[in-house]
Amino acid sequence: MQGLNNKMVMITGGTAGIGRAAARRFYAEGARLCLIDIAEDPALADEFPERTDFIKADVSSADDVERIGHYVAENGLDVLVNNAGITRDASIGKMTIEQWDAVIRVNLTGVFLLSQMAAAHMKAQGSGVILNAASVVAHYGNFGQTNYSATKAGVIAMTKTLSKELGKYNVRVNAIAPGFIETEMVAKMPEKVLAMMRDKAPLKRLGKPEEVAAVYAFLASDDGAFITGATINVDGGIVLG
């Protein structure tokens, strides 16, 4: 990929799943990394021996994001990947307000707070890329995910709005809508559902975190220089129904 070498790339939820795979990909492209996560992983330092900082932080906390802002003021920021996300699944009759609020706070408020912090820096810098984790369930809904699907549809709308507000400052904003990718998040789903999802996808399999990471890297790179406001499905075709 063009133009990622030595760029400062911040990835939320960067210690596991798709975020970890994205970290590996950007690291291999020569980027400097700042990984943000509520969960620490002692193996990080072995896997990323140089060019990598870790900040333990909750993306839904304004205080934590202010702390991240101080880091950015000192170290710079070229690419923000708003990857952190959670599920708290229940059918509508059983979903509690706590389940609703938890998902809204991480998946929507977290993206808002980090994007606001990054936008201020990138506007002043005159360049930058913000990438957001949406989901195919934003397009077609999913049983038990009233909260989650609403946040992911919200992320797509935020992506479009931010791309309009920030384009004139040479800041691009795009989203990825993964289908079902083999991570801890998906491992929580019943095997019966996963078998159905494999069958429904034209490619007849789940995706790999690296396959999502590759698209993040492309969108962040100069190869994606004319793409903004887009949501790219990385889903084996499952969204076709």
Ligand SMILES: NC(=O)c1ccc[n+]([C@@H]2O[C@H](COP(=O)([O-])OP(=O)(O)OC[C@H]3O[C@@H](n4cnc5c(N)ncnc54)[C@H](O)[C@@H]3O)[C@@H](O)[C@H]2O)c1
């Ligand atoms: N796996 C899939 O099939 C799939 C499909 C569509 C969309 N997505 C989206 O992609 C993103 C990554 O998914 P994943 O499957 O890799 O998830 P994952 O559960 O494997 O990893 C998520 C990471 O985010 C971190 N995290 C959670 N809450 C946080 C918070 N408040 N602050 C900071 N970090 C926090 C976790 O500690 C974890 O390291 C999510 O936004 C998810 O909604 C995933």
